Amino acid sequence: MIKIFKRKNKTQETEPVSVFDKLKTGLRSTRKVLTTPLSDLLLGKKTIDQDLLDEIETYLLTADVGVSVTEALIQKLTKQLKAKQLNDEAVLLNSVRSYLESLLKDVEKPLHIPAQQKPFVILTVGVNGSGKTTTIGKMIKVLQNEGKTVLLAAGDTFRAAAIDQLKVWGERNNVPVVAQQPGSDSASVIYDAFNSAKARGVDVLIADTAGRLHTQSHLMEELKKIKKVLTKIDESAPHEVMLVIDATLGQNSLQQAKQFHEAVGVTGIALTKLDGTAKGGIIFAIAKELGIPIRFIGVGEKVDDLRVFNASDFVKALFE
Amino acid sequence: MFASLSERFDGIVKNLTGRGRLTEENIKETLRAIRIALLEADVALPVVKSFIQRVQEKALGEKVLNSLTPGQELTKIVKDELTLILGEATAELTLSKMPPTVILVAGLQGAGKTTTVVKLARFLKEQGKKKVLVTSTDIYRPAAIEQLATLAKQTEIEYFPSSTNQDPLSIAQHAIQEARKLSCDIVIIDTAGRLHVDNEMMQEIKKLHAGVQPTETLFVVDSMTGQDAVHTANAFNDALPLTGVVLTKTDGDARGGAALSVWETIHKPIKFIGTGEKIDQFEIFHPERIATRILGMGDIVSLVEDVHQKIDQKKAEKVAKKLKSGKRFDLEDFLEQLEQMNHMGGISSIISKLPGLGSVPKALKEQVNDKMFLKMKAIIQSMTIKERRFPDLIKGSRKRRIAMGSGTEVQEVNRLLKQFDRMQKMMKKLKKGGMMNAMRQLQGSLPPGGDFNLPF
Known part of the structure; x- marks a missing residue:
């Protein structure tokens, strides 16, 4: 019993740590055993040759960066190598870093909620187990810190106890939750919640939805319906369609992003579960192909472990 | 799962089987293609490396290079190695001698x-x-x-x-x-x-x-x-x-x-x-x-098992009995069959287990989807019991009503009736000529496009 309380207390204590430090500590714990950081790989190398480029290639592939982005980078480096532009390891590391950063710079766009848009509607979508509900729980805190009022819509009417899960988050943060019975129509729950948010003059409505694999076409149709229903109240809603992506997943996340984007027009991404050993490298391919803004990254289990995405911190954490 | 990896491998293998002889060069080329396919499939890099190395060692041996069908030989090696990294044998759950x-x-x-x-x-x-x-x-x-x-x-x-x-x-x-x-x-x-x-x-x-x-x-x-x-x-x-x-x-x-x-x-x-x-x-x-x-x-074995586990044997026997006794196969039975198919995970699940998946054109795969069957079900369910038993009754105004009721078009009702008609003829043959004949008939009735062969 006592141990449990300790754990829970610990969960609530919050000391602000920089995102970079947080990512670094997450990686550091196992990094020594599992992988050598790229900077160590390059440090002290006298010769920069094809072998070293192969090592970089390996490093990026094991970070889930994927074949196409990795190949593009290696090709660029090979060209520079042949042109004798890579004199020492610092230049090489810089070249790798600036290429990867350039992919993410354009998608480094924090979620902006204009004051005149009231309520601002956020529709959260994603595959099963990606961390939608937990991300919503953390997002409430981010918004409350900005002085916004929040209302939740329990749109996951499919998974057992999903509504209860959202209600717990609501209670913890003193935020009302609009919900119906399990199995009821998700679109109608969210529609009601929107009306209720309007009536109460709430700043932000966050709608949860059931996790769905992007290959289930009927479930993707359901999402389209939710979106359509929202436009009946307000032509411009939802103002944000946030796709939650699990960083531990591999190349399939690109397919997910494509399919969800095609179905409901994703406007922002939250990349979760970066506190393990996964590096979420697929985000580069998603950024390169789809250019969808990345809003948040999830770096821990604490309520304030949802951080605003920063491209150079992300790339730095990948290496050090 | 596995479908797109399967597609990739299919392409790689086809490329090989066409060749009379294999050189070290084109084996290397193939292995490079396999490496990328595996990495894009999220296979862990250390696993990919050792996999490629093992295949390479075997593939460069005398047996493959001198074989008359080097492509097939290499395919076999790849398959054996794939099975190996998947864990070789089926592992059962161990139960304790002392319950629970x-x-x-x-x-x-x-x-x-x-x-x-x-x-x-x-x-x-x-x-x-x-x-x-x-x-x-x-x-x-x-x-x-x-x-x-x-x-x-x-x-x-x-x-x-x-x-x-x-x-x-x-x-x-x-x-x-x-x-x-x-x-x-x-x-x-x-x-x-x-x-x-x-x-x-x-x-x-x-x-x-x-x-x-x-x-x-x-x-x-x-x-x-x-x-x-x-x-x-x-x-x-x-x-x-x-x-x-x-x-x-x-x-x-x-x-x-x-x-x-x-x-x-x-x-x-x-x-x-x-x-x-x-x-x-x-x-x-x-x-x-x-x-x-x-x-x-x-994966025919799994398909057969699915049929055994998920088809309601009693209902299946009922239909068989009905046919034997000379009664007609009607739309009620057809509906029953659609539901049974649904139990087996739908047509897409069945297709994924059929051989030659890689060679089925994508367009056809998309055409034969579960939605199509949902529609068919809706159409039959919008008919009266009498209509289901005596489909010949269904003419112009009834068709319009059924289309309205099921949210479809009259053409779709027509298509269903035509399909049903074909099926009924097949059932008659089944009574007369046995299974093989009927299957051949069924193959003819599948939508055209590609060499979509059933495994019979």
């Missing part, structure tokens, strides 16, 4: 542990005729306990209640006591999702494991997992004596790299795979069959 058998389920957050617990319980109840009790020790995630409680109730499985102010080990121990009292054969313990780098939580599950001494400790892995699968599998395997793996969410379009990495990494067999959102979409994992499926050779 305790099964502990562990994994990362969001891997699908709770769903797996219930699916496994249902599987053991239905297939093994076992009495199963489940309990949750997830005292952290909001409403995790309620989730298991709800699912257990829906599936009619014994459930041992717990609450967030209890200690996980004490919950598990009490659940086992309760199982003894109820004379259950099996207890399945759900645990909280945890990161392998979270020391405190890993200690907790070690303690839980030591306290309940499970016969089976299953590690649940999301089939979409990337390169990190190696790290997590290793860490969990170091912390707990795992006895097997359950692969979840295989109904997506992930290429299943995790499946190919796990055995090679921790040498623990994949015992089950989750194949859909419904509780009965859960199968025993057969490495050999999956390897054949990846190479586009189909």
Whole structure:
């Protein structure tokens, strides 16, 4: 019993740590055993040759960066190598870093909620187990810190106890939750919640939805319906369609992003579960192909472990 | 799952079989293609490396180079190696001689542990005729306990209640006591999702494991997992004596790299795979069959088993009897058959197990989807019982009514009637000429496009 309380207390204590430090500590714990950081790989190398480029290639592939982005980078480096532009390891590391950063710079766009848009509607979508509900729980805190009022819509009417899960988050943060019975129509729950948010003059409505694999076409149709229903109240809603992506997943996340984007027009991404050993490298391919803004990254289990995405911190954490 | 990896391999293999001779150069080229295909399928890099090396060693041997059919020889090597890294033989669940058998389920957050617990319980109840009790020790995630409680109730499985102010080990121990009292054969313990780098939580599950001494400790892995699968599998395997793996969410379009990495990494067999959102979409994992499926050779064995398990034998016999006694096959029977097909996971699931999958044109695959059958069902259900028995009655105005009722067009009603007509003729032949004839007929009635051959 006592141990449990300790754990829970610990969960609530919050000391602000920089995102970079947080990512670094997450990686550091196992990094020594599992992988050598790229900077160590390059440090002290006298010769920069094809072998070293192969090592970089390996490093990026094991970070889930994927074949196409990795190949593009290696090709660029090979060209520079042949042109004798890579004199020492610092230049090489810089070249790798600036290429990867350039992919993410354009998608480094924090979620902006204009004051005149009231309520601002956020529709959260994603595959099963990606961390939608937990991300919503953390997002409430981010918004409350900005002085916004929040209302939740329990749109996951499919998974057992999903509504209860959202209600717990609501209670913890003193935020009302609009919900119906399990199995009821998700679109109608969210529609009601929107009306209720309007009536109460709430700043932000966050709608949860059931996790769905992007290959289930009927479930993707359901999402389209939710979106359509929202436009009946307000032509411009939802103002944000946030796709939650699990960083531990591999190349399939690109397919997910494509399919969800095609179905409901994703406007922002939250990349979760970066506190393990996964590096979420697929985000580069998603950024390169789809250019969808990345809003948040999830770096821990604490309520304030949802951080605003920063491209150079992300790339730095990948290496050090 | 595996479909697109299968497509890739199909292309690579086809490229090879056409050649009369193989040189070292084009073997290398092939291996490079395989390497990329595997990496894009999220197979862990160390696994890819050793796989390619082994294939290369064998492929450059005399046997392949001198063979008359080097392409086939190489395909065989690849298939054998694929089977090898998938774990060779089907691994069964071990049951304790002293019931109740305790099964502990562990994994990362969001891997699908709770769903797996219930699916496994249902599987053991239905297939093994076992009495199963489940309990949750997830005292952290909001409403995790309620989730298991709800699912257990829906599936009619014994459930041992717990609450967030209890200690996980004490919950598990009490659940086992309760199982003894109820004379259950099996207890399945759900645990909280945890990161392998979270020391405190890993200690907790070690303690839980030591306290309940499970016969089976299953590690649940999301089939979409990337390169990190190696790290997590290793860490969990170091912390707990795992006895097997359950692969979840295989109904997506992930290429299943995790499946190919796990055995090679921790040498623990994949015992089950989750194949859909419904509780009965859960199968025993057969490495050999999956390897054949990846190479586009189909998985007929699983298909036949599906037919056995999921087709309602009584209903099937009823139709057979009806046909034998000379009665007509009517639209009611047709509807019945559509429903049976649905039980087997729908047409897309059936097609994925047919051989030659890689050579079926994409357009055709998209054309033959489950929606088509849903429509057909809706059309039949919009008919009166009389119309279903005597489809000849259905003329102009009835067709319009049926189309309205089912939200379709008159043309679609016509198409269904035509298909039904063909089927009826086939059934007549079945009575006269036996199975083979009928199958040939059926093949002719499939939509055109490509060499879509049924395995008969």
